[in-house]
Amino acid sequence: MYEFALAGLLPYTGPLPRAIVLTLWLSTLSILLSVAVGVLGALCRTSTSLVLRWIGGAYVEVLRNIPLLVVIYLIFFGLAQVGLRVDGFNSALIALTLNAGAYMTEIFRGGLIAIPRGQYEAARSQGMTAFQLYRYVVFPQVFRIIYAPLGNLMIGIVIGSSLASVIGVEEVTTWMRRAGDETFRYMESFLAVGVIYVVLAQTINIGRIVTGRWLLSRAPIGHRR
Amino acid sequence: MSSQVAAYWYVFLKGVGITLWISWLALILGGAVGLVIGLLRIAPWAAVRWAAIVYIEVFRSVPPLVLFFGCFYGLSYAMKLDLSPFSAATIALTLTASALMAEVVRAGIESVTRGQWEAALSQGMTYPQVFRYVVWPQAIRVMLPPSVGVYISTLKDSSLASIIGYVELTKSGLLVRESTGISFEVLLIIAILYFVINYSISLVGAALERRFKYVH
Amino acid sequence: MSTDPASPVLRIEGLVKRYGPHLVIDGVDLDVTAGQVVVFVGPSGTGKSTLLRCVNGLEDIQGGRILFEGQPVLSRSSAIHAVRRRIGMIFQSFNLYPHLTALQNVTLAPVKVLGEPSKEVEERARGLFRKVRLEHRAHAFPSQLSGGEQQRVAIARALAMNPHLLMFDEPTSALDPETVGDVLAVMEDLAREGRTMLVVTHEIGFARHVGDRMIFMDGGKIVEDRPPEEMIANPENPRTRQFLGSILHH
Known part of the structure; x- marks a missing residue:
């Protein structure tokens, strides 16, 4: 009979904090970089230039339709063959950024196109500069639209960072595999790591909900028609 | 394409078939489980709603890769279930897909307005009748396009089954890579195959969305 | 359509409806006999629509009782379906x-x-x-x-x-002005057929020409209940006068 014993994992908890930090670091960097990619992508997608729109659209469609794992392999193994050696962490970072950047592009684009033309015209008619227009009129409205999908995508990035384990990055999922392999306490290591991911994801989720409440309390905007 | 890689065309083809099959199976099973969870999610009893929320949030928060490990090694050792990679992968994919589908079901049912419930109730329909004749036919139209999204997402997640040795499309590619020693080309082919499959599915989804919009 | 013309189709006794602390209907008594067309008017938020919804069991009630053809209307009982089948309801938003x-x-x-x-x-x-x-x-x-x-x-x-009773909850409020007439014409036909109707509306013209009774509600209470011609020509209550004045002069 199998005896469930979390204590069996105790000798292996030493590297766990480092692994958690690495997961957080990889996720945070990917979030920041993919926001930058997403802003660029959204500008391309909404640009007046047909070529830019096409490039933006192709980027989104390609990256959304290829599994993240395959992108990671392509960068880690594939590029090495054509002479570009990228280490595990950076391969994962690039792959996550490219992947999440495609979703970011769509989120930002959705936010931008939801702002009616009249808002730009009203702000310009009051003599606002482009910066003022975006800072005081466009961004606050866009943020209300994007914060919820943004939170979901951030959870997606944390989850996606687990794939770095397949190319030897010593993050949380790698720790789970190693602790499991060495103790055969796979169930315990799985549950422990499951809890860690639930805590990370729900922290973001709760942040998203709190942001929503805060926005609502500041200025409730009803369903505009 | 180098002839060395081209010689393995049937391996790729089989990989495509298996990937389509396991993700379809997971979508159906996940859809069935997700329907139940989604209905519980909007049940009139708070305890039931919270149980459903916990289910959804847990399987949305735990990476599918971690679930694959839990199902394959964890269940095998803890329960003495000698799960094949196929069974473990199907369970893991179903769990993830069901959490996504539960939200799709909930959103679909909640998209039907209160007025629809009231109109049907005022005609003397019982709750099951309202659900069957008025709410469900409307909800299913709302649910179809995002279900296609769940299928694509499940299909991409199925690539993770390669990690536990299930020979679907990604694993097929890795095997070809091993026997030929050619990485970039092989992985690019795999990427293109995934793209073609998923992009086609998304086009079908967009067509469905147009088809199921009410006549205007 | 009811078997005994003397017994009311609908009887409401001491009806009380609350949303949390908010009292929406504050002790309403009402008898409606077969063939009557009863028009409810009054400022918005005074419980007219809520009253209709209570009669159909779409809202639970906190006090009093509602009898439809002698049968109590209980929103949570399984008999409610049978009651609703005999009451037709028309909503503001169709x-x-x-x-x-x-x-x-x-x-x-x-x-x-x-x-x-x-x-x-x-x-x-x-x-x-x-x-x-x-x-x-x-x-x-x-x-x-x-x-x-x-x-x-x-x-x-x-x-x-x-149905043995038709209830109209602001049936023309969501309509473009040019289509209001078509709907009112149909309602008038139904009234001429001798149907029993409860109508919540702001169409005073309809009330005057078609209604048998006009009920002015305010603050969850029935303030005045008289034949429309009389009430419009000579409202008794100052609140009725003020309300009718405000909508007749628009």
């Missing part, structure tokens, strides 16, 4: 089923709820479409109909159940 054609909207409940043969129901439905002057639109979907047309389909849908 609430047509968007996935069904106009004709299917009308036939759905008689076939599925009453279990009548679909051939017969369809026959009857065609007659109803003639009555609401929409026979050419029977196969359109709700989204292809104007507001006025949708509301007339909703009336046909209610009539298809052969």
Whole structure:
């Protein structure tokens, strides 16, 4: 009979904090970089230039339709063959950024196109500069639209960072595999790591909900028609 | 394409078939489980709603890769279930897909307005009748396009089954890579195959969305 | 249509309805006999619509009781379905089923709820479409109909159940002005047929020409209940006078 014993994992908890930090670091960097990619992508997608729109659209469609794992392999193994050696962490970072950047592009684009033309015209008619227009009129409205999908995508990035384990990055999922392999306490290591991911994801989720409440309390905007 | 890689065309083809099959199976099973969870999610009893929320949030928060490990090694050792990679992968994919589908079901049912419930109730329909004749036919139209999204997402997640040795499309590619020693080309082919499959599915989804919009 | 013309179709005794701490209906008594057309007027938020919804068991009540054809209306009892089948309700926002054609909207409940043969129901439905002057639109979907047309389909849908009481909850408030007349004309026809009707509306003209009784409600209470001509010509209560003054001069 199998005896469930979390204590069996105790000798292996030493590297766990480092692994958690690495997961957080990889996720945070990917979030920041993919926001930058997403802003660029959204500008391309909404640009007046047909070529830019096409490039933006192709980027989104390609990256959304290829599994993240395959992108990671392509960068880690594939590029090495054509002479570009990228280490595990950076391969994962690039792959996550490219992947999440495609979703970011769509989120930002959705936010931008939801702002009616009249808002730009009203702000310009009051003599606002482009910066003022975006800072005081466009961004606050866009943020209300994007914060919820943004939170979901951030959870997606944390989850996606687990794939770095397949190319030897010593993050949380790698720790789970190693602790499991060495103790055969796979169930315990799985549950422990499951809890860690639930805590990370729900922290973001709760942040998203709190942001929503805060926005609502500041200025409730009803369903505009 | 180098002839060395081209010689393995049937391996790729089989990989495509298996990937389509396991993700379809997971979508159906996940859809069935997700329907139940989604209905519980909007049940009139708070305890039931919270149980459903916990289910959804847990399987949305735990990476599918971690679930694959839990199902394959964890269940095998803890329960003495000698799960094949196929069974473990199907369970893991179903769990993830069901959490996504539960939200799709909930959103679909909640998209039907209160007025629809009231109109049907005022005609003397019982709750099951309202659900069957008025709410469900409307909800299913709302649910179809995002279900296609769940299928694509499940299909991409199925690539993770390669990690536990299930020979679907990604694993097929890795095997070809091993026997030929050619990485970039092989992985690019795999990427293109995934793209073609998923992009086609998304086009079908967009067509469905147009088809199921009410006549205007 | 009720067996004994002397006994009221609808009797409401001491009705109280609260939303949390908010008192919406504050002790309403009302008898409606067969064939009466009762028009409810008053400022918005004074419980007129809520009163209709209580009669249909769409709201639970906190005090008093409602008897429909002698049978208590209890929103949570299983007998409520039988009561609702005999009451037709028309909503401000039509609430047509968007996935069904106009004709299917009308036939759905008689076939599925009453279990009548679909051939017969369809026959009857065609007659109803003639009555609401929409026979050419029977196969359109709700989204292809104007507001006025949708509301007339909703009336046909209610009539298809052969109801003993019709309740109209601000039936023309969501309509473009030019389609209001069509809906009111259909309602007038129904009144002339001798149907028992409760109508919440701001259409004072309709109340005057069609109503047998006009009830002014304010603050969850019935303030005045008289024949429309009288009330409009000579409102007794200052609040009634003020309200009628405000809407007649617009």
